[in-house]
Amino acid sequence: xxxxxxxxxxxxxxxxxxxxxxxxQTSSETQSIEAGSVMPExxxxxxxxxxxxxxxxxxxxxxxxSMLISADSLNQTYVGNVTFEPGARTNWxxxxxxxxxxxxxxxxxxxxxxxxxxxxxKGDAIKCPPNVPHWHGASSDSEFIQLAIxxxxxxxxxxxxxxxxxxxxxxx
Amino acid sequence: xxxxxxxxxxxxxxxxxxxxxxxxQTSSETQSIEAGSVMPExxxxxxxxxxxxxxxxxxxxxxxxSMLISADSLNQTYVGNVTFEPGARTNWxxxxxxxxxxxxxxxxxxxxxxxxxxxxxKGDAIKCPPNVPHWHGASSDSEFIQLAIxxxxxxxxxxxxxxxxxxxxxxx
Numbered sequence: 397x398x399x400x401x402x403x404x405x406x407x408x409x410x411x412x413x414x415x416x417x418x419x420x421q422t423s424s425e426t427q428s429i430e431a432g433s434v435m436p437e438x439x440x441x442x443x444x445x446x447x448x449x450x451x452x453x454x455x456x457x458x459x460x461x462s463m464l465i466s467a468d469s470l471n472q473t474y475v476g477n478v479t480f481e482p483g484a485r486t487n488w489x490x491x492x493x494x495x496x497x498x499x500x501x502x503x504x505x506x507x508x509x510x511x512x513x514x515x516x517x518k519g520d521a522i523k524c525p526p527n528v529p530h531w532h533g534a535s536s537d538s539e540f541i542q543l544a545i546x547x548x549x550x551x552x553x554x555x556x557x558x559x560x561x562x563x564x565x566x567x568x
Numbered sequence: 569x570x571x572x573x574x575x576x577x578x579x580x581x582x583x584x585x586x587x588x589x590x591x592x593q594t595s596s597e598t599q600s601i602e603a604g605s606v607m608p609e610x611x612x613x614x615x616x617x618x619x620x621x622x623x624x625x626x627x628x629x630x631x632x633x634s635m636l637i638s639a640d641s642l643n644q645t646y647v648g649n650v651t652f653e654p655g656a657r658t659n660w661x662x663x664x665x666x667x668x669x670x671x672x673x674x675x676x677x678x679x680x681x682x683x684x685x686x687x688x689x690k691g692d693a694i695k696c697p698p699n700v701p702h703w704h705g706a707s708s709d710s711e712f713i714q715l716a717i718x719x720x721x722x723x724x725x726x727x728x729x730x731x732x733x734x735x736x737x738x739x740x
Contacts, residue, residue: 443672444691464693471666494643500615519616521636545717
């Protein structure tokens with residue numbers, strides 16, 4: 397009977413162990429991504445720049461905005477990348493030209509006045525009609541990154557009152 | 569001198585080998601992402617739906633589009649997620665309301681008539697003025713995923729001639 401040297405046995409066992417371990421890690425990462433959960437910060441923030449912390453009073457909590465595209469005289473559409481830390485949200489507000497929201501990462505909420513609070517996940521797309529008060533922001537346990545597309549054609553955003561704790565915590 | 573049993577030695581060596589290997593994999597993945605290169609398909613296609621294969625004659629190569637937001641009477645802005653396989657590109661075309669391109673993944677090109685061919689990478693944002701002929705698509709060695717934002721307000725896209733091989737392969 398062939399008796400392999402100890403060195404060969406050690407190498408073989410190491411290779412098998414590495415294969416099993418790394419395969420499990422990849423599988424676990426894939427499942428995590430498929431479930432729409434938040435990726436680590438260094439990956440989640442990679443697509444569009446995070447920009448600057450928002451310091452006005454139109455938001456509750458900590459949020460960042462990066463203006464990717466500005467309005468100009470030929471095309472008044474503009475695009476911002478907004479990152480909400482867990483629990484952060486806009487105040488109620490409306491856009492005279494409406495707004496489109498595209499979710500890049502995380503879990504957040506969207507609600508139009510009088511309507512239910514909706515959950516938004518990566519890949520979701522929302523079109524909010526002109527002049528309809530609404531709010532959007534992160535869930536309490538997840539960062540939320542979204543592209544906001546609007547137009548300055550009919551005037552600026554109208555900012556309203558903050559979202560109450562009761563509204564924010566409403567069931568969905 | 570203490571002489572550990574063979575089993576203990578084997579387990580210790582396996583654990584060390586697994587740690588080193590998986591650490592290297594993570595580091596390599598991070599570098600790859602930071603360099604803006606293409607992630608594996610199952611990760612790259614995760615954010616927005618890929619949609620259907622484009623079968624009209626306005627594209628060269630294989631491309632897919634998913635309409636995320638449609639134009640309506642209140643807001644004529646629409647958004648599509650376009651996935652170009654390596655080498656695929658639009659024909660020359662122009663939009664009467666202009667177009668915004670946001671790069672989600674991969675490496676591609678963008679060129680306005682008379683201008684240089686530009687490289688586009690993840691996170692890049694382009695605003696093409698109304699009625700300016702241009703084309704966009706994937707590089708020859710990378711998939712390219714982009715959001716296209718336009719408006720039907722001033723009429724449909726005007727499609728022009730295909731991008732020649734010479735134009736596509738021009739240096740940048």
